[in-house]
Amino acid sequence: xxxxxxxxxxxxxxxxxxxxxxxxxxxxxxxxxxxxxxxxxxxxxxxxxxxxxxxxxxxxxxxxxxxxxxxxxxxxxxxxxxxxxxxxxxxxxxxxxxxxxxxxxxxxxxxxxxxxxxxxxxxxxxxxxxxxxxxxxxxxxxxxxxxxxxxx
Amino acid sequence: xxxxxxxxxxxxxxxxxxxxxxxxxxxxxxxxxxxxxxxxxxxxxxxxxxxxxxxxxxxxxxxxxxxxxxxxxxxxxxxxxxxxxxxxxxxxxxxxxxxxxxxxxxxxxxxxxxxxxxxxxxxxxxxxxxxxxxxxxxxxxxxxxxxxxxxxxxxxxxxxxxxxxxxxxxxxxxxxxxxxxxxxxxxxxxxxxxxxxxxxxxxxxxxxxxxxxxxxxxxxxxxxxxxxxxxxxxxxxxxxxxxxxxxxxxxxxxxxxxxxxxx
Numbered sequence: 468x469x470x471x472x473x474x475x476x477x478x479x480x481x482x483x484x485x486x487x488x489x490x491x492x493x494x495x496x497x498x499x500x501x502x503x504x505x506x507x508x509x510x511x512x513x514x515x516x517x518x519x520x521x522x523x524x525x526x527x528x529x530x531x532x533x534x535x536x537x538x539x540x541x542x543x544x545x546x547x548x549x550x551x552x553x554x555x556x557x558x559x560x561x562x563x564x565x566x567x568x569x570x571x572x573x574x575x576x577x578x579x580x581x582x583x584x585x586x587x588x589x590x591x592x593x594x595x596x597x598x599x600x601x602x603x604x605x606x607x608x609x610x611x612x613x614x615x616x617x618x619x
Numbered sequence: 620x621x622x623x624x625x626x627x628x629x630x631x632x633x634x635x636x637x638x639x640x641x642x643x644x645x646x647x648x649x650x651x652x653x654x655x656x657x658x659x660x661x662x663x664x665x666x667x668x669x670x671x672x673x674x675x676x677x678x679x680x681x682x683x684x685x686x687x688x689x690x691x692x693x694x695x696x697x698x699x700x701x702x703x704x705x706x707x708x709x710x711x712x713x714x715x716x717x718x719x720x721x722x723x724x725x726x727x728x729x730x731x732x733x734x735x736x737x738x739x740x741x742x743x744x745x746x747x748x749x750x751x752x753x754x755x756x757x758x759x760x761x762x763x764x765x766x767x768x769x770x771x772x773x774x775x776x777x778x779x780x781x782x783x784x785x786x787x788x789x790x791x792x793x794x795x796x797x798x799x800x801x802x803x804x805x806x807x808x809x810x811x812x813x814x815x816x817x818x819x820x821x822x823x824x825x826x827x828x829x830x831x832x833x834x835x836x837x838x839x840x841x842x843x844x845x846x847x848x849x850x851x852x853x854x855x856x857x858x859x860x861x862x863x864x865x866x867x868x869x870x871x872x873x874x875x876x877x878x879x880x881x882x
Contacts, residue, residue, distance in 0.1 A: 480772070488778040
């Protein structure tokens with residue numbers, strides 16, 4: 468009995484530890500063991516993705532549906548190429564618009580997808596025809612100030 | 620004057636010697652970590668002592684850390700109107716820094732001191748020499764189970780501490796104050812990435828090695844300590860040294876690992 472007691476507590480401890488580890492890995496580390504296969508990728512080209520990070524959310528109607536899987540730079544066209552993962556059951560029309568938005572004023576950047584009215588759907592690997600780059604607040608302010616200076 | 624300088628020199632030489640002995644001790648144990656046969660029962664007993672019995676203390680410590688963190692950060696964040704970020708701040712600081720460091724310090728104080736005293740008394744009673752007389756390798760027989768048990772149990776304890784601490788932050792932010800619970804969890808899940816978990820894991824392994832190395836090494840090398848007596852007094856002195864040195868090393872290693880992984 469005394470032997471089993473030690474083993475019982477060690478077992479309990481190990482189970483508690485492993486539950487904690489797997490909870491953190493799956494819920495926080497995004498180790499997608501269960502939801503890996505059911506996505507397809509779409510590509511968007513942006514003039515500027517300043518502030519957008521890999522893993523950022525892709526939202527439709529304010530609900531998180533997918534994520535940004537990679538951001539690369541196209542040296543020929545001087546554009547940022549963003550690859551997004553979208554679940555298979557969400558079909559986007561060809562004239563959908565991908566725009567980079569911010570949560571709040573200093574919050575994280577995310578990609579907002581607005582659906583269009585076309586009858587054809589984007590296929591896996593396709594590019595968005597219309598994109599809107601991220602809004603740079605500093606640029607806006609400087610435009611505003613210089614315009615005010617010119618007017619006066 | 621010359622006397623003073625030579626005393627300083629003697630001190631430095633002694634410290635270097637001691638460091639060398641500790642390193643040789645570590646290398647000997649590590650070289651025997653993967654040698655069969657394993658003493659399965661001894662590892663189990665050490666796991667029970669180092670891991671299972673520390674769980675309660677760790678849970679208690681980390682929930683209070685989470686609570687205090689939540690309270691303080693909430694007060695400061697609410698001035699800026701960013702209470703929604705409370706979850707990510709609590710989770711990040713716990714997983715990256717506080718969880719591993721506090722767990723390691725608690726284990727050093729609880730299990731490390733006990734291990735050091737145990738091995739030190741074995742040395743001062745000449746039990747270790749008796750083992751060698753019977754052709755039993757004390758490194759393999761005594762140290763390897765302790766090393767394995769610490770290396771396994773500290774990462775698990777750190778994981779428990781992280782989760783419980785985040786829950787403590789939840790208690791402070793959501794239950795006591797008025798942070799929306801969805802915002803808290805979204806902050807926790809959204810901000811933690813694989814890199815941060817990895818950092819916590821690397822830290823917990825490094826700290827575990829420091830704890831068991833300093834604790835058992837200091838006790839094991841009791842007979843080489845030149846500062847005073849050998850028996851009960853020596854054991855108490857060596858145990859104190861081990862806890863202080865281990866804790867300082869843990870804090871220093873924490874900074875070092877952070878600097879290496881972040882840069």
